Amino acid sequence: MKAAVIRFPGSNCDFDMLYALQDFGIDAEILSADNNDLNDFDAVFLPGGFAYGDYLRTGAIAKFSPIMAAVIQAANDGKLVVGVCNGFQILTEAGLLPGQLQVNKVPGFICEDVELLIENPNTAFTNAYETESIMIPIAHGEGNYYADDATLAQLEDNHQIVFRYAQNPNGSAHDIAGIMNERGNVFGMMPHPERAVDAVTGNVDGQPFFKSILSEIIAGD
Amino acid sequence: MYLAKIYVTYKPSILDPQGEVIKSALTRLDYTGISQVSQGKYFEVKLDARDVEAATAEVKSFTDSLLINQNTETYRFDLSIVNEDEATL
Numbered sequence: 264m265k266a267a268v269i270r271f272p273g274s275n276c277d278f279d280m281l282y283a284l285q286d287f288g289i290d291a292e293i294l295s296a297d298n299n300d301l302n303d304f305d306a307v308f309l310p311g312g313f314a315y316g317d318y319l320r321t322g323a324i325a326k327f328s329p330i331m332a333a334v335i336q337a338a339n340d341g342k343l344v345v346g347v348c349n350g351f352q353i354l355t356e357a358g359l360l361p362g363q364l365q366v367n368k369v370p371g372f373i374c375e376d377v378e379l380l381i382e383n384p385n386t387a388f389t390n391a392y393e394t395e396s397i398m399i400p401i402a403h404g405e406g407n408y409y410a411d412d413a414t415l416a417q418l419e420d421n422h423q424i425v426f427r428y429a430q431n432p433n434g435s436a437h438d439i440a441g442i443m444n445e446r447g448n449v450f451g452m453m454p455h456p457e458r459a460v461d462a463v464t465g466n467v468d469g470q471p472f473f474k475s476i477l478s479e480i481i482a483g484d
Numbered sequence: 485m486y487l488a489k490i491y492v493t494y495k496p497s498i499l500d501p502q503g504e505v506i507k508s509a510l511t512r513l514d515y516t517g518i519s520q521v522s523q524g525k526y527f528e529v530k531l532d533a534r535d536v537e538a539a540t541a542e543v544k545s546f547t548d549s550l551l552i553n554q555n556t557e558t559y560r561f562d563l564s565i566v567n568e569d570e571a572t573l
Contacts (some may be wrong), residue, residue, distance in 0.1 A: 370501045
C-alpha cells in the first residue's frame with residue numbers, strides 16, 4: 264500500500280500530512296502536482312495550504328494542474344482520495360465533492376481547536392473512533408461550506424456528512440465540517456486531523472482518523 | 485482583436501460576507517443611507533476570434549469553467565473590438 268501526498272505550489276501542510284501517514288506505518292511520499300500519473304499509488308492526499316496562491320478562488324487554479332486528471336481517475340477507480348483544508352477546497356472546485364467553500368461568515372482567518380461531532384461513524388475515515396465528539400484544529404479563512412438545498416438534502420439522506428461542527432465557527436451550511444462522495448472513497452474536511460496525531464502537540468484526536476484510513480486500505484488490499 | 489469586460493457577482497441568494505463588512509464600515513463612516521453593498525470581481529480579457537459569435541462562445545466557455553464557480557457566482561460581460569496595444573479600463 265502506497266500513498267501520495269500532492270504538493271501544489273503553495274501547499275504548506277504537505278510534510279504534516281506525510282509525517283502523520285508515516286507515523287501509522289503508511290508508505291507515503293510527496294508528489295509534485297506537475298506529475299500526471301498516480302497508477303503506483305493506492306491512496307491520494309491533498310494537503311492544506313494556499314495552492315497557486317489561492318488566486319481567483321481557493322482551489323480554482325489547482326483544479327487544472329496536471330495531477331488533477333490523475334486524481335479524478337483515482338477517485339473513479341475507487342481509490343481513497345482525501346482533501347484537508349485547501350485540499351477540500353480543491354476537491355470541491357474539481358467537482359469530486361459537491362458544493363463550495365466560501366469566505367467565513369464573519370470574514371477573517373480562524374485558527375483554533377474546535378469540537379467536531381462524528382456524524383457518520385461507519386466510513387473509511389471514522390470507523391476507528393470510539394467517541395462521538397473530538398477536538399481538531401481549524402486554520403482557514405474560507406471554510407464556509409455552501410451547497411444548494413437539493414444538494415444538502417442529498418448529503419443528509421445519503422449520510423455523506425461525516426463531521427459536523429458542534430459550534431459552527433464559519434457559517435457552514437448544516438454545520439458541515441467534512442463530507443464524502445456517495446461511493447464513500449472521496450472525502451474532504453476543513454479541520455486538520457494531521458495536526459492532532461502527536462502527544463507533544465497536546466491533542467491526539469486525529470489518530471483514529473488515520474487508523475481508520477489504514478484499516479480501510481489494508482481491508483482493500 | 486476583442487476585449488471582454490467580465491463582471492462577476494454572487495447569485496442573489498448567496499450571502500456576501502465581504503459586502504456586509506464593507507457596508508458596516510461605510511455605516512461607521514456616517515454614510516447612513518447605504519442599504520446594500522456587494523463585492524464582485526472584474527476581468528478584462530483580450531482575445532483573438534474569427535467573429536463576434538466565436539468570441540462570445542469562447543468568453544462564456546472560459547468564464548464558466550474557470551473564472552466563476554457556478555455554485556455561487558454569476559456574470560455578465562461586454563465585448564468590443566480593440567487594437568492589441570490599446571490600453572484598457
